[in-house]
Amino acid sequence: MSIEHTVVFRLVHEPGSAEEQEFLATARETLTGIPGVEGFAVLRQVSPKSALTHQFRMTFADAAAYDAYNAHPAHVGFVEGRWVPEVAEFQEYDFLA
Known part of the structure; x- marks a missing residue:
């Protein structure tokens, strides 16, 4: 199952x-x-019902791919x-999914 x-x-x-x-562009590039990482998207919230204004969305083929992403030096450095x-x-x- 994908994540x-x-x-x-x-x-x-x-x-x-x-x-x-600049933050959003760097995030996308990194x-x-x-x-x-598959299907990466940066979305902007338009509803006044939430104070959270952006979304990063991405898909991973499986738990191993997701775990590798979390441990990857580029992800750790960005965070x-x-x-x-x-x-x-x-x-x-x-x-x-």
Whole structure:
């Protein structure tokens, strides 16, 4: 069974700012370069019902691919160097598909 990994989040940066755009571009470049990442998408929340403004969505063929992604140095570096200091709030969901 495949795994759909979703992270919904709000950045510390102002919406539409150069910092926001740079974060999203770096995330796309970094995360799609990790083996096993399929169908990567960056989505923007439009409903006023949630304070979380963005979503990263990606699919992995199986649990082994997802585990390898989580342990990959590029993912670990992105989380430590960018995600932790620049994400104000988030929710993470992993679904079997």
